[in-house]
Amino acid sequence: GIEAWTLGWSVHRSASLFFVLSQRSSEHEESLDREVQLEKGYLIWGFRKDPTDFEWSFWSEWAWQSLLWTLIGHAVVSKLFGVYLPQSRKVILTLYGMLAAWWLLGSRGIAVLMLHLSVSLAVAQLCSPILCWGCALVLLSTLHISSLQDMQRGWYDSDERYYLLLFSTAVCALRCISFSLELCWNPLLVRAPGQQRSSLQFRKMRMFIMQLYNLTAYCFYHPLFYNGPIITYRDFSQQMEKPVCKVSAVWALCRIMRVCVWWCLAELMIHLMYMHAIQNNETYLNILPPWALGGLALAVVQFFYVKYLVLFGVGSLLVTLDGLNPPPLPRCVSIMYSFQGMWRHFDVGLYKWLIRYLYVPLGGSRRGFFQKLVSTALAFSFVCFWHGCHDYLQWWALLNWVGVLVENAIALLLSSAPLHHIIVRFLSPRMQRRGLAFISAFSTAMLILSNLMFLGGIHVSWVYWKRVFVQGWSNVALPMVGFLYCFAQVGLDFDQKQSRRQSSTTPSS
Secondary structure, eight states, X not given: OOOHHHHHHHHHHHHHHHHHHHHHHHHTHHHHHHHHOOEEOSSSTTOEEOOOOHHHHHHHHHIIIIIHHHHHHHHHHHHHHHHHOGGGHHHHHHHHHHHHHHHHXXXXXXXXXXXXXXXXXXXXXXXXXXXXXXHHHHHHHGGGOHHHHHHHHTTSSSHHHHHHHHHHHHHHHHHHHHHHHHHHHOTTSSOOSSOTXXXXXXXXXXXXXXXXXXHHHHHTOXXXXXXXXXXOHHHHHHHHTSOOOOOOHHHHHHHHHHHHHHHHHHXXXXXXXXXXXXXXXXXHHHHSOHHHHHHHHHHHHHHHHHXXXXXXHHHHHHHHHTTOXXXXXXXXXXXXXXXXXXXXXXXXXXXXXXXXXXXXXXXXXXXXXXXXXHHHHHHHHHHHHHXXXXXXXXXXXXXXXXXXXXXXXXXXXXXXXXXHHHHHHHSOHHHHHHHHHHHHHXXXXXXXXXXXHHHHOHHHHHHHIIIIIITTIIIIIHHHHHHHHHHHHHHHXXXXXXXXXXXXHSOOO
C-alpha cells in the first residue's frame, strides 16, 4: 500500500498552496475588481466572486434561467410515462427534448440541427465510413464560417443563445457520427416493422423515416443534449429499449445532495480564490511568488475537475433514473499521473467514443507501432478540430500526442526482457513502485502544463514553463517533482485498489 507520509504530505501541501493563493487573491482584490469586475458573492458573507471562467458562468446562468427546470420536467415526464405508458416513453421523451430545445434555440436553431441530422443520415445510406467522416468534418467546419456565425447570431437577442446553438450542434455532431458509423457497420440496425409485402421503394422510405426518428431520439435526448457526457448510439439504443429499473428515493436524494455539494465546492473555490482572474492577467502571473503560482496551477485544474463533476453529474443522474448506464464521472486530477490515464478516466464517454469510431477502425495497436502512432495522431487531431482548432489547441493536442507516445515507449522499454529481468532481480516491489512514481512525476508535470495550456492558452503555459523550469529549475522545479511524486504514489495506490476490486467482482471462468 501507499506510504502514509506521502498521502499526508500531499494533503498538507495542497492545503498550503490553496491558502497562499487565497491570501494573494485577497491582497489583489481591489485591483482585480477594477479589471474584471468581481461579482458580489452570495455563498460566503463579505466575499466577492470571480466570474471570469466563461464555462461555469455560462452554464450556471442558463441553469437558473431554464435548464434546471426543463431537466426536472424531463425527470417527471419520464417517470410518469415509464409507469403508465412505457411503450410510448421514447416517443414522448423525443418530443419533450425537441420542445425544450425549441424553447431556447427557436425554430431556426431546430432547423439547423435537423439539417445536420438529415444530411448525416442521407450520407450514411451509402454505407461508407469514409464518406460519413467526410460529411461530419464538413458539417463541423460550417460552425467556424464567419458569415454563418453572423447570420445565426442575428437570430437571437443575446450571444448566449447563439453559444447554446453552437455547443448543442457540436455535441450533436458526435452523435451523428456515432449513428452513421453504426449504420454503416450494421445496415439492419433499424428495421421497419411489417411491410414485408410492400414495394421496395416504400420499404426504403419507411426505413429512412424510422432511422431519422431514432437519430432524432438519440440527438435530442434532453439530459445529454447540450453538454454530454457522450454515450454511443449502440449503448443508447440497447439500453433505451430495456425496462426502467426502479430507483429508491433515498438513492436519488443522495445523488442530488452529492451534486449540490460539488456545486457548493466549485462556488466556494471562486469565492475564496480569484484563480481565473489572476490567470488571465500575465502581470500577476509574473509577480506571484513560486508557491502561490503552484497553488494557482493546482486550483485551476482542480476547479476544472469539480466543474465537470457538476456538469456531467446532473446529466448522469437523470440518465440513470431513465434506466441507462452513463459513463463514469471524471476521476480526480490530483491522482492522474499520466497522459494515458487522463484521457481514459476524465471524460470516459469521449474516450470510449474515440476508441470505437477512430482509434480501432484506423488500426490502433493491432498493426504495429507506426499504425498506433498514426491512429493516435488522428484521434488527437479530431479532438483539436472539434474544440475549434485554435493555435493553443493545436499545441495542446501535439503535447498530449507526444506525451502518450513517450509513455508507451518507456513502458515498452521497461517491459523488455533484459531490463525487466534486471529490475525484478535487483529491486523490491516497493522500490519498483517508487521508481515508477518518480518517473510519473515528470509525466505529471508535463500533463499539468498541457492542461494549463488547454484552460488558459499558450501565454499561460509559457509563463509557467519560464518561471518553473527555466528560471526556477533549482528552487521550484525540484520541490515540485517531490510534490508530484507524492501525488503519483496516491494515484498508483488508487489504481491498484481499483484493479483488486474489479478482479474480485469478475466471475471466474
